[in-house]
Amino acid sequence: MKKTGKLMMVLALGILMNLTGCSKKIVEGPRIGVIQLMEHTSLNMIYDSFKEELEALGYKDGENCTLVFKNAQGEQSNIGSIVSSFQSEKLDVVVAIATPTAQSAAKLAETTPVIFSAVTDPIEAGLTTSLEHPDQNITGTSDEVAVEQILDLALQLQPDLKTLGMVYNVGEVNSQTNIAKAKVAAEKRGLTVMEAPVANTSEVAQAVQVLSEKCDALFSPNDNTVATAMSTVTQITRSAQIPVYVGADSMVMDGGTATIGINYVDLGKETARMVDQVLQGTDVSAIPVKVFNQNLSIYVNADALEELQLTLPDSVAADPQLVLLNDPQ
Template sequence: MKLRKVLALAAAAVMAVAALASCGVKEDSSNDSKAGGSSEKHYKIGIVQIMEHTSLNTIRDAVIDRLAELGYVDGKNCTIDAQQANNESTTVQQILDQFKADGDDIIIAITTPCAQLAAPYSEEIPVVFSAVTDPIGAGLCDSLESTGANITGTSDKLAITKILDFALEMKPEIKTLGYLYNTGEDNSVSTLKEVKAYCEEKGITVIEGAASNTSEVQEAAQNLAAKCDAVFSPNDNTIAGAMGTVTEVMNKAKVPMFVGADSMVMDGGLGTVGIEYSDLGKETANMAAQILSGEKKASEIPIKVFNEDLSTYINKTTADTIGITIPDDIANGEKTVYFD
């Protein structure tokens, strides 16, 4: 009888320990989910950008850093495969094919060309895009509120009126404005329409300067510098990738170069009014994390357009080089940021 009692007590103890262990596992799983998913899951995240330049690198780095803050740490519970395509669409396609073959859980496509090429893959893999100026015009969705597909993302739509108002305040005598861009980039083409509408109201003549690749940028920039009072380039990847060349041409001609991104100011453009591109990357990562955790589907996340809380960015070295005096109200503005 004593032996039976001992065995019974031992069995009860084992069951109690097992029950406590079971509860402990459930609690840990819940915590893991909040930190980026169950520890048993190893996520594969593919990031593709059209090329290397400051704007896109800023977004990419912000995405990776923010994902780590949310618990998706490269080399621990996920593998992040970040690639760039040297401004070649065929290379983007190859990268996307590899993401699919690798069984990636999500694709993050930075820039309009990458997003457009990634869109068909959303039938099988969630896609989150970043730095798409006009998602509807690019054919990525019919509505910003609900894409109706396995795709969502962030938009860096330019505040054209504010940028060109700023340009006129910096140089009131502008009568001819050069528009430097790649005609193959949909975002630049759609922005041109807005620039022309603004300039028509102001009596400003717009002269286009097209470059289909970075090797053509210098000649296009020189042509515009010889004809225009100022030049503007939107968040065009081809131009952004050649800002060193553009800055040299414009500074030599003493022509102010207004741009679409803070990073293009950092790289030598005179100035812009817009967002901080790291914020774009952070929000893109927030969306990706919601999808990976199962909190939401891509189709349930509205596209976020960054067009509020804008800052004025000025390259002080460029201003000094071309002899531009910064008006006091801009120079002393609370939201004015200087690059040297």
């Protein structure tokens, strides 16, 4: 009985310690909430570089600040649940990665500054009415897609390109904006466009298969749904001997043929700097949205070139902004 009594006392003490928080370290400092739309290379690069830059700025998770990271796994219902939970988290700032996430997180801006990352068109997304003077307690970084330059690159790689297939999620505002631009740019260049909008990742394979049978090449902007399915896109298009031009460097890393654009690591770092400004007391309205549309690089997948039997023109091969990438191993 004595042994049983001692055991009960130990168990009770353990439970008491857990209930009173004695076993949990209390971290002094700012609390930073982060919502990421889903898992894919672009968004992962943003979050990883965001964390690294925060550390470089002196914010160390678990030591002098707390990062509350949530991944919505591509489900809109999950985003809503995360936003609701963040309303009671007493956060100092919220970071929303990707357009759909930022749109849902906007309601938090009534009480908490919101910094978005990788939002193609913040005004069209309803996050602000001005890039220079954000007016809804929301600002951030924009990954504007160089649509016309990407199509020009496609024509350099494929001078006989006539029919361009476009695959994208019709529910993503960022994709709607870029596809509208791409259609205008394609018409100017005498290209025929075929569209295959999708609603989710499971529809991507069939859409790509259909377009690959009818088009000379495919184009997808910085579409989160397509980016998540790039391994499938690559498998189908390589088999059909069809290049796929994309809106993000990470999509080239995942098998896309080529793009012209920004480095998403830079996007993540700048997002961290904006968070630092807010935590240092700068009003959100004094932090302009930063649109990444200068000093763009040419990203080309060398494995895709070889398998598709494409040759880089001398002007592209000699460009100092050329970055050759390979398929993921």
